[in-house]
Amino acid sequence: MTSFLCREYNEGDINSSLLSRMLLIRRFEERVAELFKKNKLPGFVHLCLGQEASAVGVCSALRIDDFITSTHRGHGHVIAKGGDVKFMMAELYGKSTGYCGGKGGSMHITDMSIGMLGANGIVSGSLPIAVGAAYGAKFLRKTDQVIVAFFGDGATNEGPFHEALNMAAAWKLPVVFACENNLYGCGTRLDRVSPTSDLTLRARGYSMRSISVDGNDVIATRDASLEAVSEARSGNGPTFLECRTFRYHGHYEGENPSYLSKEERDHWFAKDPIDLHKNSMLSSGQIDQDSFEILDQKVRKMIDDAVQFAEESPEPDLATALTDVFAEDGETV
């Protein structure tokens, strides 16, 4: 059984790894917003600008052979688990070189080679899938793999969320339920549609260990994740991990998020996850402004290359629209 950290996270210099992954997500999402505005991308996209720390903090605690499931707002999770921005961008362009050959799009990016079981367009839809992957790991394959199910606050009001938490708790499955609480389900604030804003209450209803962290603090999120992952890996069952965070853009690009007040946005801008981590590294002398600029240039170049790769890639062959509905006999994946 392979058991090494995702290659993106260097334990010897974890702070730099966390910074560069968060920055990669930030620049990727900024570019996607720009490309969307220019009508370069078909369909629609949901961006996770402002939520970079929860994706990176959680995934930095995982091994490459651990699994994650994700949501409609999944770009950050793919990148944090070690996804390749070239194949992601190509998928967003609907190109043949994209992760899913152009058949999935933004909401369905999957990369089985890094244990990314798929983003999901249905709120709460992936939670039962994560439970099943965990069941197989614990009871059938008998590995010590851990499964992280990412979802938002909105999913906590869906039935499958409750079914999945109950099942995982009943059988002490190795799942980390990573709830990115960005306060809004689409355009509706959680406290208007839920009797409590304390989402850990939901987990306690299933006798499940719960942790609530400042999801904009990547170190706090990573530490909480390490604890949750360690519990899961050692057979002590699931953890509900609430990462309190905020998304800067609307539910989807092109939406006017007028429901987010200026005060609220200013409050969260002041605790930007990347600034927080960068400033902490600056003040402790782990990085200087010049080296940050160099890192940023490197990251921007990766995004430029990804866009170029996507734009130069061929459209999918029309015949591929009719393939992959079923696996054929003898096919190996």
Next chain:
Amino acid sequence: MTVISFAAAIRNALAVEMDANPALFIIGEDIGRYGGELGATAGLYKRFGEDRVRDAPISESAIVGAALGAAITGNPAVAEIPFGDFLGMCMDQICNQVAKIRYMSGGQVRVPVVIRTTIGGYMSAGAQHSQSLESWFVHLPGIKVVMPSNPSDAFGLLRSSIQDKNPVLFLEHKGLYSVKGDVPDNTDFLVPLGCANVVREGKDVTILATGAQVSRAVQAAEQLIDEGIEAEIIDPRSLDPLDLGTIIASIKKTGHLVIVHEAWERGGFGSEIAALVSDKAFGSLHGPIKRVAAKNVPSPFCPRLEQSTLPQIVDIFKAALETRSFKFERKENS
């Protein structure tokens, strides 16, 4: 050959496949210690242990989703939903997850999931425990739909479904569970999906019947002999994949088609067959395609009321006579 019940055939198929593939597991409500709501999994818990025969909470979404999550990470799964009427509780998992995950991922995953459930009426179980909802899933790309009509097919089709690398919805009529029949002892015995069974040969009318309607069609065919009509009966066994070739070949011979299913007539599987036949064999038809199906109402409780809404042998008999006696008249447009 051994004579066993339909339920025993299901149980044997599960056992044979679990023996053959140690990665396979089954999950569902009451399937373990209890032995299955209708007894289909009796004994498997003792034989294979709790990890592989898992009693689940009453959480249909999580059951189907768990089967899916395990399947794409290396463990083929059979999920049991006690009544097909409950498929609505896990419709998202079936429709948006199980049936689509391979396609959406560009073929990165295989989905060896079988969802077994029971269907059907004629037992005063009321409107929420009597339905035959196969057409919902025939409509849906990405999941195969299988409907056995006898113990032998149940055994062979379930084994093929479990061995398939793709999602299969396996629909077992409750009324068939106690029906007994010959099942081959040979452990190599499989019934491939997409291969119709010509239950009875005849030259005058084709009767296509599914699931528990096959035996009604056979009885109707016996009565039709007295009318000088030899009916050919086809059981498609799997609705997707569909063995259209066998159906078309039969219609080319008989020139007449009666479709019998227990599901509602409107938008039912029969509508699809009628459209396909009109497209592929229009010139061979000598009469209208007749459908014998449930009336378009929820299933009533009172036995007499329920019987009045569901297909009866006499309905099949009459439909065959009607299409046989049809006289073609061309009316000029005025």
